[in-house]
Each structure stands twice: as C-alpha cells, then as structure tokens.
Amino acid sequence: xxxxxxLIRVRGLTKRYTRPGGRRGGGTVLxxxxxxxxxxxxxxxxxxxxxxxxxxxxxxxxxxxxxxTGGGIWFEGADILALHGRRxxxxxxxxxxxLQDSATALDPRLRGADIISEPLQVLGRxxxxxxxxxxxxxxxxxGLPAACADRLPLELSGGQRQRLAIARALAVQPRLLILxxxxxxxxxxIQAQIAxxxxxxxxxxxxxxxxxxxxLPLMARLADEMAIMFxxxxxxxxxxARIIAEPAHPHTQALLAAVASLPAAATP
Amino acid sequence: MTRLARRAGQGLLLLAGVSVLSxxxxxxxxxxxxxxxxxxxRIEPATLQALxxxxxxxxxxxxxxxxxxxxxxxxxxxxxxxxxxxVGPLLWPRARNxxxxxxxxxxxxxxxxxxLGAWWATRRGGPVDAVLAGLTATLLxxxxxxxxxGLLLLAxRTGWLPAGGMVSVGHEQMLWGExxxxxxxHLVLPVTALVLGALPVLTRYVRASVAxxxxxxxxxxxxxxxxxxxxxxxxxxxxxxxxxxxxxxGLSLAGLLSMSLLVEVVTSxxxxxxxxxxxxxxxxxxxxxxxxxxxxLLLLAGNLLADALLLATDPRIRSExx
Amino acid sequence: xxxRLAVGLALAxxxxxxxxxxxxxxxxxxxxxxxxxxxxxxxxTRLHFVDAEGRFHLxxxxxxxxxxxxxxxxxxxxxRQPYPLRFLVPAVDATGAATTGKRLLGVDEPARVxxxxxxxxxxxxxxxxxxxxxxxxxxxxxxxxxxxxxxxxLGTLAGFYGHGLDAVLMRSAELFxxxxxxxxxxxxxxALPLHIAPAQAFxxxxxxxxxxxxxxxARLVRGVVLxxxxxxxxxxxxxxxxxDFHLIRRHIAPQTLGLLLTQAALLVPQYIxxxxxxxxxxxxxxxxxxxxxxxxxxxxxxxxxxxxWWMWVPGLALVPVFxxxxxxxEALRRRAGPAAL
Numbered sequence: 025x026x027x028x029x030x031l032i033r034v035r036g037l038t039k040r041y042t043r044p045g046g047r048r049g050g051g052t053v054l055x056x057x058x059x060x061x062x063x064x065x066x067x068x069x070x071x072x073x074x075x076x077x078x079x080x081x082x083x084x085x086x087x088x089x090x091x092x093t094g095g096g097i098w099f100e101g102a103d104i105l106a107l108h109g110r111r112x113x114x115x116x117x118x119x120x121x122x123l124q125d126s127a128t129a130l131d132p133r134l135r136g137a138d139i140i141s142e143p144l145q146v147l148g149r150x151x152x153x154x155x156x157x158x159x160x161x162x163x164x165x166x167g168l169p170a171a172c173a174d175r176l177p178l179e180l181s182g183g184q185r186q187r188l189a190i191a192r193a194l195a196v197q198p199r200l201l202i203l204x205x206x207x208x209x210x211x212x213x214i215q216a217q218i219a220x221x222x223x224x225x226x227x228x229x230x231x232x233x234x235x236x237x238x239x240l241p242l243m244a245r246l247a248d249e250m251a252i253m254f255x256x257x258x259x260x261x262x263x264x265a266r267i268i269a270e271p272a273h274p275h276t277q278a279l280l281a282a283v284a285s286l287p288a289a290a291t292p
Numbered sequence: 293m294t295r296l297a298r299r300a301g302q303g304l305l306l307l308a309g310v311s312v313l314s315x316x317x318x319x320x321x322x323x324x325x326x327x328x329x330x331x332x333x334r335i336e337p338a339t340l341q342a343l344x345x346x347x348x349x350x351x352x353x354x355x356x357x358x359x360x361x362x363x364x365x366x367x368x369x370x371x372x373x374x375x376x377x378x379v380g381p382l383l384w385p386r387a388r389n390x391x392x393x394x395x396x397x398x399x400x401x402x403x404x405x406x407x408l409g410a411w412w413a414t415r416r417g418g419p420v421d422a423v424l425a426g427l428t429a430t431l432l433x434x435x436x437x438x439x440x441x442g443l444l445l446l447a448x449r450t451g452w453l454p455a456g457g458m459v460s461v462g463h464e465q466m467l468w469g470e471x472x473x474x475x476x477x478h479l480v481l482p483v484t485a486l487v488l489g490a491l492p493v494l495t496r497y498v499r500a501s502v503a504x505x506x507x508x509x510x511x512x513x514x515x516x517x518x519x520x521x522x523x524x525x526x527x528x529x530x531x532x533x534x535x536x537x538x539x540x541x542g543l544s545l546a547g548l549l550s551m552s553l554l555v556e557v558v559t560s561x562x563x564x565x566x567x568x569x570x571x572x573x574x575x576x577x578x579x580x581x582x583x584x585x586x587x588x589l590l591l592l593a594g595n596l597l598a599d600a601l602l603l604a605t606d607p608r609i610r611s612e613x614x
Numbered sequence: 615x616x617x618r619l620a621v622g623l624a625l626a627x628x629x630x631x632x633x634x635x636x637x638x639x640x641x642x643x644x645x646x647x648x649x650x651x652x653x654x655x656x657x658x659t660r661l662h663f664v665d666a667e668g669r670f671h672l673x674x675x676x677x678x679x680x681x682x683x684x685x686x687x688x689x690x691x692x693x694r695q696p697y698p699l700r701f702l703v704p705a706v707d708a709t710g711a712a713t714t715g716k717r718l719l720g721v722d723e724p725a726r727v728x729x730x731x732x733x734x735x736x737x738x739x740x741x742x743x744x745x746x747x748x749x750x751x752x753x754x755x756x757x758x759x760x761x762x763x764x765x766x767x768l769g770t771l772a773g774f775y776g777h778g779l780d781a782v783l784m785r786s787a788e789l790f791x792x793x794x795x796x797x798x799x800x801x802x803x804x805a806l807p808l809h810i811a812p813a814q815a816f817x818x819x820x821x822x823x824x825x826x827x828x829x830x831x832a833r834l835v836r837g838v839v840l841x842x843x844x845x846x847x848x849x850x851x852x853x854x855x856x857x858d859f860h861l862i863r864r865h866i867a868p869q870t871l872g873l874l875l876t877q878a879a880l881l882v883p884q885y886i887x888x889x890x891x892x893x894x895x896x897x898x899x900x901x902x903x904x905x906x907x908x909x910x911x912x913x914x915x916x917x918x919x920x921x922x923w924w925m926w927v928p929g930l931a932l933v934p935v936f937x938x939x940x941x942x943x944e945a946l947r948r949r950a951g952p953a954a955l
Contacts (some may be wrong), residue, residue, distance in 0.1 A: 087853055116855040129846040131865055142864070143854035189850075196854060306792045313789060433936035435887050437894060438929040441913055448920055455916070550796035554891055558914070568797070569895060572804045577869040580804050587797045 037095035070247030071224035078256040087121040120193035124205030137173035138154040183214035370578025390563035398487035409498025432492040440485040454561035615903025635747035642741035650736035697725035731924035746904035754886030765831025773839025787829035812903035879943035
C-alpha cells in the first residue's frame with residue numbers, strides 16, 4: 025500500500041480561550057490541548073467525548089472557523105493554517121462542516137433551494153438558474169421532495185432540515201465532511217435514515233466523514249476509527265473494534281460502562 | 293458602594309468629554325460676540341482686536357479650553373460678554389431653578405404614572421383599557437409646544453394662574469409662607485406642561501412592566517394561594533417591576549430635561565433654557581457652554597440617583613458586589 | 615384585524631398629508647410670501663351659499679372684508695357684492711405677475727378667500743400651512759433617514775467587528791447620550807452661523823437633527839447584530855467562505871429591518887418637532903419662508919395667543935400627523951414582536 029498523504033493531519037493543536045477579566049478576575053480555558061490526529065482518506069473517524077471535552081472546538085478549528093492558539097493542521101499535505109481569505113477557498117470547498125441543531129444552522133428567512141445554493145453563490149458558481157437546478161439535483165440526492173425547495177426551515181421536520189444541511193454541504197463537492205452532533209435531537213428512526221443516507225452518499229461521492237458526537241454506541245456502528253476526547257485531550261485513539269473490545273484508558277472504560285448495550289463489532 | 297463610586301467617576305469623565313466636545317463645537321461657529329460690533333463703523337478694527345486679545349479670544353483652542361477649565365476652580369467658568377461678568381454666578385441660580393422645575397415634574401409624573409399604570413395593567417381588555425389607551429395615544433400625539441401654549445392660553449384667559457415667570461413682583465418682601473405659595477402658583481403652569489408631556493409614555497411603560505410581572509409564575513403561585521389581588525399588586529408585582537422602572541428613570545429624566553428647555557422659554561421660567569437661547573443668539577460662547585454642561589450634570593446626577601436606587605432595592609445586584 | 619385597519623388608516627392619512635404638501639403650489643390659493651397689508655389678522659373667510667336676498671347658490675361665494683377702524687380688530691363683510699368662488703384659476707405669484715400653472719381656488723379682486731385667516735402681515739395661512747408642511751414634514755423624514763442610516767451603519771460595524779471599533783463607537787455614543795437631546799441639538803446649532811438663508815437653513819437643519827441623534831439607533835442595531843452574529847447559520851456561511859459583506863447583506867442586515875421601521879415611525883414625529891421647536895425659537899428656518907415652527911412663533915405674543923385662534927392651526931395640524939405615525943409605530947412593533955423594542 026503506497027503511503028498516501030492523509031486527508032487531515034493534526035499535530036499539537038491547542039486552543040486557549042481567555043475569559044475577559046471581570047470582578048472575579050479573568051482566566052484561561054484550555055479547550056483543546058495538544059491534540060494529534062490523522063484522518064486517512066476513506067476512513068471515517070468518530071471523535072467521541074462528553075460535552076465540554078473540546079470536540080466541537082476542535083471541529084471548528086479543523087474547519088478553519090476558529091484560529092488555534094498553537095499546533096498545525098495539514099490538509100492533503102498543505103499547511104492550511106498559513107492560508108487566509110481568498111487562498112483558503114479551495115480548502116473550504118473540500119472540507120465542509122455540518123453543525124448540530126439544524127434549526128439554528130439554517131437561516132430561518134431563506135427557503136430550501138436558496139439555502140442549498142448559497143455556497144454556490146458565495147463561490148460564484150453559475151447563474152441563478154444553474155444554481156437552482158443544482159439545488160434541486162442535490163435535494164434529490166439526499167432524498168428531499170422537490171416541494172421543500174420553496175419551504176422555510178420551520179416548515180420542515182428535523183430530519184428534513186438535516187438533509188437540507190447535508191445537501192448544502194454537498195453543493196461544493198467536498199472531500200471531507202465534518203458532522204458535529206448531526207444526530208443529536210433526532211428521533212432514533214430518523215437517525216437511522218440519516219445514517220444510511222450518509223453511507224450511501226459516501227459510496228457514491230467518495231466522501232470521508234469525521235463524526236463528532238457523545239453517542240458512543242451510534243459512533244461505534246458508523247465509524248471505522250475512533251478517538252476519545254477528555255478535557256481537551258485525545259486519551260485514546262485507534263480502530264473502533266479494538267477500542268470497544270479492549271479500552272485502554274480509564275475514561276473510555278467509564279464511557280463504555282455507562283452504556284447499556286453495545287454491538288459486538290463496528291460495521292463499516 | 294464602590295460600584296456607585298465607579299459610576300460617579302465615569303460620570304465625571306463623561307462630563308469632561310462633553311465639555312471638550314461642546315467647546316470644540318462652539319468654536320466652529322463663525323464669528324463671535326464681537327462680530328456684531330464689527331458692523332458698527334464707529335468701532336475701529338484695532339479696538340475689536342484689542343478686545344479679543346483682552347478676553348483671550350485670539351488664543352489657540354487648547355489654551356482657551358485649559359484656561360476655561362482652570363476657571364472652574366474659582367467658580368467662574370469663563371466670561372460672559374453679554375452680561376459683562378463671569379458665567380458661574382449667572383449659571384447657578386438658573387440651574388437651581390431648572391432643578392426645582394424638573395424635580396417637581398419628575399416626582400409628580402412618576403407619582404401619577406405608577407398607580408395609573410399599575411391599575412391599568414390589572415384591567416386588560418376591559419373598557420378601562422380602551423379608554424386609557426385612547427387617552428394616552430391622544431395626549432402623546434399633542435406636541436409639547438402645543439401643550440405648553442395651550443396651558444398658557446388657559447392661564448391668560450382664566451386668570452387663575454400667573455402666565456409665566458417664577459415669582460411675582462415684590463416676592464422679596466413676602467413672608468416665607470406667602471413666598472412659597474407664590475412660587476407654587478408659578479410652578480403650576482410649567483410643571484403641568486411637563487407632566488402632561490411625560491405622562492403618556494411613562495404610564496405605558498409602567499403598565500407594560502407591571503403587566504409582565506403579573507404574568508410571572510411566582511405571581512400566579514401567589515394567586516393560587518388565595519392572596520388577594522391588591523396585595524399581590526402592591527407586595528409582589530410592583531417591587532418586581534421596580535428594576536425595569538428604575539432603569540427607565542434615567543431615560544425619562546433625559547426627556548424631561550429636554551422638554552424643560554422649551555417649556556422654560558415659553559413660560560419665561562428663569563432656568564437654563566432661556567439662558568442658553570440668549571447665549572446662542574448673542575454668540576456669547578462661554579455662556580453657551582454653561583447651560584449645556586449644567587444640564588449634562590443634572591442628567592448625570594439623576595442617573596446616579598437611579599443607580600443608587602437600583603442598588604438599594606435589588607438584592608441581586610448587591611450580592612454581585614460582594 | 616383592527617391592527618390592519620389602524621395601519622391602513624394611518625398610512626392613508628400620512629399619504630394624504632404628504633400629497634397635499636407636495637401639491638402645495640396647486641392647492642394653495644395664494645403664494646406663501648404674498649402679503650395683503652390691508653388685512654392683518656383677518657379671520658377665516660366665510661363661505662356663503664345664501665345671499666343677502668335669500669337666494670341659494672350652488673357655488674359658494676365670499677364677501678370682501680375690510681376693517682373700518684383700520685386697526686385689524688373689527689372686520690366686517692361688505693355684503694353688497696358677492697364674489698363667487700372660482701376653481702382652477704390661473705396662478706399668480708407674490709408680486710402679482712402671471713405664472714404658468716393653475717391654482718385650485720381663487721376669487722376675483724379685490725376679494726380674498728382666506729380659508730384659514732391671515733397673519734400679522736396679511737399672508738394667507740392656508741397657503742403658508744401647505745407650503746410650510748413641505749418644510750416641516752420633509753425635514754422630519756429626511757432627518758430620520760439620515761439618523762437611521764448613520765446609526766445602522768455604525769451599529770452594524772460595531773456589532774459585527776467588535777473589539778476596538780465597538781469600544782470606540784460605544785464610548786462616543788455614551789458621550790452623545792450624556793446630554794439631554796434638545797440641549798445637544800442647541801449646542802450643535804450654536805456651532806452654525808446665526809443667520810442662515812432659508813434654503814440652506816433647511817438642509818443644515820436636516821443635517822444637524824439627523825447626525826446628532828445617531829447614538830440611540832446605533833445601540834439598538836448593535837444589539838441585534840451582536841446576537842445575529844452568533845447564530846449557527848452565520849457560522850455555517852463562514853464555513854463555505856462567505857465574505858463579511860455577504861454575511862451582513864444576506865443574514866444579518868435583514869434582521870435589523872423590523873427594528874429600523876419601528877424606529878423610523880417613532881423618530882419622524884420627534885424630528886418634525888425638533889424642526890418646529892428650532893424654527894419657533896428663531897434658530898431654524900427663518901422668515902419669510904413658512905415652516906410650521908416659525909408660523910407658531912407669532913403665538914408668543916399674548917395678544918395673538920388669545921385672540922386669533924386660526925394662528926394655532928400649524929400646531930393643531932401636527933396632532934393628526936403624530937397620531938398617524940404613532941399608530942404606525944405601534945402596529946409595526948406588534949408585528950415585529952418584543953425583540954424590536
């Protein structure tokens with residue numbers, strides 16, 4: 025197997041927040057502390073941790089929505105922390121972030137088709153007609169009825185909104201999709217539908233996923249590899265099956281113990 | 293306590309900032325007090341130049357400002373050309389008169405607005421609601437200028453009230469009681485104008501605040517316990533509404549002070565308003581500064597008072613300070 | 615439903631008033647500067663339908679009036695000669711020379727149709743009211759556009775970019791808000807030349823009123839922008855490389871619209887009043903150009919205040935205008951929800 029450049033390589037990533045000094049005095053919060061991570065092409069990774077573990081912050085750093093305090097991020101070998109503004113554009117097309125809570129991730133004033141085609145508009149792709157056509161194509165690809173094109177987000181169900189968010193992310197033909205708590209807040213049956221949609225899209229478009237979640241059992245089913253995060257650090261990383269079977273770190277063991285039942289092995 | 297001290301400090305800084313802003317603004321105006329004199333052919337330009345030098349009008353701006361600031365220590369606050377004397381002694385009696393007027397109007401306006409607004413809040417949807425809504429809307433739509441002129445007309449026509457001024461002729465000879473009554477009778481006209489102008493907005497705010505607290509869960513719980521409505525209103529709803537209302541106090545004071553400028557001029561009440569107008573018309577630069585800053589000081593003091601009240605009544609804020 | 619009716623009525627009333635102001639040249643029977651020295655403080659001309667012989671006429675007519683004492687106190691109608699009201703008469707300017715265009719109403723010389731009486735210089739109050747409306751109402755509108763425009767720009771910049779810019783703008787706003795508004799207005803007015811030609815005065819007045827009051831709208835807009843900026847969809851849009859301009863235009867600015875409209879309906883009456891107050895005190899638009907403010911200045915004399923009720927009309931005319939704007943503001947506020955307060 026040739027040593028292919030990993031999709032994402034992260035070394036020593038750190039993100040520190042300083043709280044403004046109030047009456048109680050300021051302080052710093054280390055949201056992400058010295059994180060090393062590698063995502064190979066075609067291998068889905070799940071970042072699992074409790075709330076406050078820093079996983080969302082890490083995701084935002086990876087998507088270049090936040091500026092890390094230290095460390096490096098390479099995408100397909102290129103140092104993306106050195107890129108800004110216009111030069112960052114090719115990266116933005118290749119990596120897309122789907123945020124949790126689709127209800128707030130979509131502008132409540134825009135209609136379905138406009139939401140999907142906004143990335144195309146920002147990147148200056150095609151005229152209005154072409155963008156609409158592409159939006160309808162994408163809607164079909166994610167299994168949304170064409171009627172949703174002219175609906176407002178609040179007129180859609182949670183599952184439909186999530187599909188809309190996915191369609192929007194696909195508009196720019198990304199390589200890596202970061203899904204931040206994409207399943208939280210959805211009914212279990214809807215979760216299953218979205219999960220199978222994602223698998224389908226993955227096969228058809230050659231996507232790689234980075235899942236971010238606190239739902240360990242679900243992640244075990246979906247991801248090939250897992251990284252457990254605790255207080256800003258990655259405490260355990262590796263093949264999903266191995267982690268479930270032989271958790272090495274006490275935190276992982278605690279997480280597993282808290283879950284009622286677990287599948288025997290992860291299904292790719 | 294430290295919170296208040298900090299606010300007072302901020303207020304002083306603001307006052308200083310306003311003084312700089314005003315000084316620069318007024319300096320922008322073309323011409324000065326002596327410009328009118330320039331038109332008189334009998335006065336030589338050299339005389340005017342000498343006059344300007346004498347009063348330091350030809351110095352650079354920062355120097356003039358600092359000199360003026362220095363004169364604060366002696367209470368002079370610059371020199372008034374129109375009156376031929378320092379500004380300070382002219383300013384304080386006027387500021388006092390404005391304070392008397394606006395303080396009376398504020399107290400009266402709130403004393404009327406709070407019970408009226410609170411009562412209104414309990415009468416949602418009834419005929420009282422509609423009547424009060426209509427009355428406040430109508431009163432709101434009458435401009436302050438028309439209000440004060442209308443009251444003036446009433447005073448002149450009926451002769452019940454003195455039509456302007458602060459005191460009658462011969463006030464100094466009056467005994468204290470009689471003097472007070474005289475002052476009071478002169479206060480009625482301008483205070484009524486101010487109160488009528490402020491009442492619609494205040495009453496509506498009180499009603500909105502009280503209505504909101506009446507909807508709060510703790511009030512509903514009190515009702516469920518069978519506590520009579522009036523007691524709920526007085527002991528539970530009003531104190532809870534106190535916070536937003538006291539915050540409103542500062543805003544209402546700003547509006548009242550603004551209105552008082554006009555009312556004072558129209559009713560010849562010897563306050564800061566007429567002095568400012570005179571000063572502008574005479575291009576008397578230091579005299580313009582005086583009332584502008586005095587009114588700012590009054591507003592800042594009023595806001596500080598509101599802060600103090602807030603601190604005293606809201607236990608939550610007090611514990612933050614600890 | 616009642617809300618819709620109120621808004622409709624308010625808008626209709628405002629449209630009527632503004633249309634009348636725009637068509638002042640046509641609707642006004644006389645030129646605003648035209649004086650009839652012989653008829654100072656003449657009461658409103660009465661329209662008659664029945665003449666001295668008891669005959670009914672469909673077309674109303676007026677009688678010439680004169681004051682035998684010459685003091686302008688006791689006007690009497692000269693019933694010998696009726697002058698019928700004429701419609702669409704050729705227009706005549708202040709000096710009596712013929713100009714192009716027509717006027718809606720008129721009567722033959724030497725009678726006059728002063729539907730709202732005259733002032734101390736014998737100028738028709740109705741004509742001055744209509745022309746003055748242009749100044750006063752327009753000043754309010756333009757100043758509002760200026761104030762909201764500037765306030766929106768600064769508030770959006772402060773809220774969106776935060777940090778230093780925000781701090782500077784908010785401190786400046788505090789400074790401007792530390793003064794009672796009318797005192798601030800006067801202070802800025804003091805910075806301008808005392809005597810300004812009426813044409814320039816209008817423009818300067820609009821500038822002063824509009825630019826001075828940027829602080830309150832700016833703070834409100836900033837609040838909205840601050841909360842909008844944090845929304846997930848803004849973050850998502852950043853995620854596909856949207857520029858700041860795109861974010862503001864597409865996602866943030868539309869949220870400020872409700873606030874702006876409500877504020878506009880509240881500010882216009884306030885600014886109209888500012889122009890009226892300044893002109894009333896001689897610091898605004900000066901004679902002889904009519905503005906509702908300087909027309910009311912005549913009421914500062916007790917004699918005029920008590921005897922000539924028609925001189926009050928500019929002030930009374932403000933009431934329905936204000937009512938309409940406040941009704942509009944109330945309806946807009948209700949639609950936008952409590953967030954727009």
